[in-house]
Amino acid sequence: MRAIETITGPVSVLGRDDVDTDQIIPKQFLKRVERTGFGEFLFFDWAKEPGWELPRNPILVTGRNFGCGSSREHAPWALEDYGFQAIIAPSFADIFRSNCTKIGLLPVELPASDCAAIADAGEAQVDLAGQDVRWPGGSAHFEIDPEIKHRLLNGLDDIALTLAESEAIEAYERTRERSGPVTTAL
Amino acid sequence: MPKSLFDKIWDAHEVAPGLLYVDLHLVHEVTSPQAFDGLRLAGRKIRRPDRTLATADHNVPTDGTPVAARIRDSLSRVQVETLERNCREFGIPVYSLGSDRQGIVHVIGPELGVTQPGMTIVCGDSHTATHGAFGALAIGIGTSEVEHVLATQCLVQAKPRSMRIRYEGSLGFGVTAKDLILATIGQMGVDGAVGHVVEYAGEAIEGLSMEGRMTVCNMTIEGGGRAGMIAPDETTFEWVIGRPGAPGEIPEEWAELRTDPDAAFDREIDVDASAISPMVTWGTTPGMVAPVTAAVPEPDSEQDERALDYMGLEAGTPIQEIRLDRVFIGSCTNSRIGDLRAAAQIVGGHKVADGVYAMVVPGSQQVKLQAEREGLHEVFTRAGFDWRGAGCSMCLGMNPDVAAPRERVASTSNRNFEGRQGRGARSHLVSPQMAAAAALTGHFVDIREWEAPQ
Numbered sequence: 296m297r298a299i300e301t302i303t304g305p306v307s308v309l310g311r312d313d314v315d316t317d318q319i320i321p322k323q324f325l326k327r328v329e330r331t332g333f334g335e336f337l338f339f340d341w342a343k344e345p346g347w348e349l350p351r352n353p354i355l356v357t358g359r360n361f362g363c364g365s366s367r368e369h370a371p372w373a374l375e376d377y378g379f380q381a382i383i384a385p386s387f388a389d390i391f392r393s394n395c396t397k398i399g400l401l402p403v404e405l406p407a408s409d410c411a412a413i414a415d416a417g418e419a420q421v422d423l424a425g426q427d428v429r430w431p432g433g434s435a436h437f438e439i440d441p442e443i444k445h446r447l448l449n450g451l452d453d454i455a456l457t458l459a460e461s462e463a464i465e466a467y468e469r470t471r472e473r474s475g476p477v478t479t480a481l
Numbered sequence: 482m483p484k485s486l487f488d489k490i491w492d493a494h495e496v497a498p499g500l501l502y503v504d505l506h507l508v509h510e511v512t513s514p515q516a517f518d519g520l521r522l523a524g525r526k527i528r529r530p531d532r533t534l535a536t537a538d539h540n541v542p543t544d545g546t547p548v549a550a551r552i553r554d555s556l557s558r559v560q561v562e563t564l565e566r567n568c569r570e571f572g573i574p575v576y577s578l579g580s581d582r583q584g585i586v587h588v589i590g591p592e593l594g595v596t597q598p599g600m601t602i603v604c605g606d607s608h609t610a611t612h613g614a615f616g617a618l619a620i621g622i623g624t625s626e627v628e629h630v631l632a633t634q635c636l637v638q639a640k641p642r643s644m645r646i647r648y649e650g651s652l653g654f655g656v657t658a659k660d661l662i663l664a665t666i667g668q669m670g671v672d673g674a675v676g677h678v679v680e681y682a683g684e685a686i687e688g689l690s691m692e693g694r695m696t697v698c699n700m701t702i703e704g705g706g707r708a709g710m711i712a713p714d715e716t717t718f719e720w721v722i723g724r725p726g727a728p729g730e731i732p733e734e735w736a737e738l739r740t741d742p743d744a745a746f747d748r749e750i751d752v753d754a755s756a757i758s759p760m761v762t763w764g765t766t767p768g769m770v771a772p773v774t775a776a777v778p779e780p781d782s783e784q785d786e787r788a789l790d791y792m793g794l795e796a797g798t799p800i801q802e803i804r805l806d807r808v809f810i811g812s813c814t815n816s817r818i819g820d821l822r823a824a825a826q827i828v829g830g831h832k833v834a835d836g837v838y839a840m841v842v843p844g845s846q847q848v849k850l851q852a853e854r855e856g857l858h859e860v861f862t863r864a865g866f867d868w869r870g871a872g873c874s875m876c877l878g879m880n881p882d883v884a885a886p887r888e889r890v891a892s893t894s895n896r897n898f899e900g901r902q903g904r905g906a907r908s909h910l911v912s913p914q915m916a917a918a919a920a921l922t923g924h925f926v927d928i929r930e931w932e933a934p935q
Binding site: 311312313315317318321322323325326327328329330340359360363364365366367368371386387388389390393394397398440442453454457458460463464467468471472473475476477478479480481 | 499504514559560595607629632676705726877
């Protein structure tokens with residue numbers, strides 16, 4: 296995963312609430328066994344609607360509860376492959392938010408009024424270290440879990456970090472692990 | 482300090498702050514191939530194949546295709562074969578096409594008795610919350626997390642907030658677990674439980690069968706919740722004990738798995754269970770839902786207008802006048818034996834209405850076999866229903882079971898999103914009983930006043 300510092304540039308706007316991951320990447324594209332190449336199918340059905348416009352910018356500004364529904368990580372893969380590096384919204388669905396942070400796509404939660412102002416401004420700068428977003432005419436602070444921030448700032452591999460705690464995991468297995476079920480013995 | 486059920490399970494599984502040990506990892510073909518690739522690239526092993534179980538469900542044709550090699554859609558075939566190959570390579574038990582244990586991952590876990598009270602369970606699927614019906618903490622995860630759990634048997638997870646939904650009173654005649662959860666989502670909204678683990682409690686919950694409890698917990702994600710759970714009781718123990726992966730006797734510690742009387746929750750909401758009617762969704766989120774006796778509501782947002790336009794509905798139309806093209810009884814929400822029995826009871830000796838295509842898709846091969854032992858398949862097929870093999874089927878249209886553009890579907894599944902059951906298809910979520918009655922009449926009916934057509 297590449298490290299994130301600041302993300303700067305024009306914003307694309309999708310002014311809808313409760314955008315579900317079935318819209319972000321419809322099911323027919325989940326049959327691929329690769330991790331790349333999903334960007335061209337982003338919002339596949341909506342992109343056919345008259346008046347649809349979603350330029351390939353570094354920042355997406357959208358509505359509340361973005362990424363609800365299916366856990367498919369293909370949704371963040373498609374958004375990232377399309378060119379987005381940060382998504383700004385009033386709220387995110389839990390699994391989607393978590394999936395984004397695993398691949399270095401930064402979810403930024405800001406009040407709806409700030410999201411609207413950023414959409415109007417048309418460009419922004421997201422500073423992860425300082426936890427703020429600046430745009431022509433305004434700025435706002437955002438919250439992020441300190442562990443996730445540390446990982447994103449340094450581009451760290453989650454699995455390697457957990458494997459470094461192998462002793463604690465082994466100790467858990469020795470002394471506290473629940474007995475069964477044993478799937479290999481069914 | 483008094484603890485909630487969630488607190489107790491969390492504390493028993495925290496390896497280090499923010500690192501949770503996983504007792505069971507369920508795997509399916511759609512969200513796992515990239516995770517196995519990642520392991521191979523990094524030269525990593527699977528930590529606990531004995532705590533991991535896989536099945537093929539999303540892509541599986543329900544026409545009785547006997548082995549993966551015979552799946553006609555080449556992309557689906559590759560995905561299922563990739564799962565089988567990955568499981569062989571890494572030593573994970575897999576129930577794929579041809580196994581009599583194959584089925585929807587959230588149906589076979591409980592059925593095999595590997596879903597048990599007090600466990601932590603994860604799966605690369607948002608409906609993992611289903612397993613919370615047994616008093617487990619069951620969390621849906623993404624593919625990067627699947628890879629992480631395969632490699633470490635742990636999940637990195639900051640502790641979510643807690644929420645309790647308490648139901649007062651009991652459900653009325655003809656009102657099911659499906660109506661209870663749809664009404665709850667209608668009340669709190671599709672993001673009402675975001676960031677929270679939800680415990681469902683109260684008389685109406687205690688009165689539900691295990692199948693009903695699974696239906697409720699299954700749709701927790703449709704209210705935005707991280708997980709849903711119900712404290713295990715005699716109903717739970719009786720259901721679990723003696724299944725292939727379960728203990729032969731009730732372990733003593735299971736008695737501790739309940740919320741202490743004064744435990745604190747970050748949020749509590751109350752729902753009047755006795756006021757809930759049979760419910761039907763009218764829009765494109767599960768929160769756009771109304772009692773069957775109501776009419777399609779006036780839109781009060783741009784989102785509502787868009788939904789009505791997509792659904793081809795006019796505000797003010799009585800729900801019971803909405804005519805249907807298809808009926809789907811199945812999915813991880815409502816495809817268990819109890820669901821099929823309830824639907825078959827409505828069908829009785831009657832016929833599917835002219836112009837309606839209706840299908841019943843058992844959640845697993847075991848459910849299918851049990852239904853056939855009870856003769857339920859004959860009730861359905863005599864009525865004109867299509868009796869299918871086990872899989873996710875038309876819940877999400879990743880297999881040949883899809884609705885055509887503009888076709889209107891009464892569905893026992895969990896999502897009515899645009900295009901979910903086929904591009905342009907219009908989905909209405911209902912209980913199995915309501916779906917069965919809709920199949921016989923060609924429109925929605927109030928199941929409480931149900932009289933079979935002559």
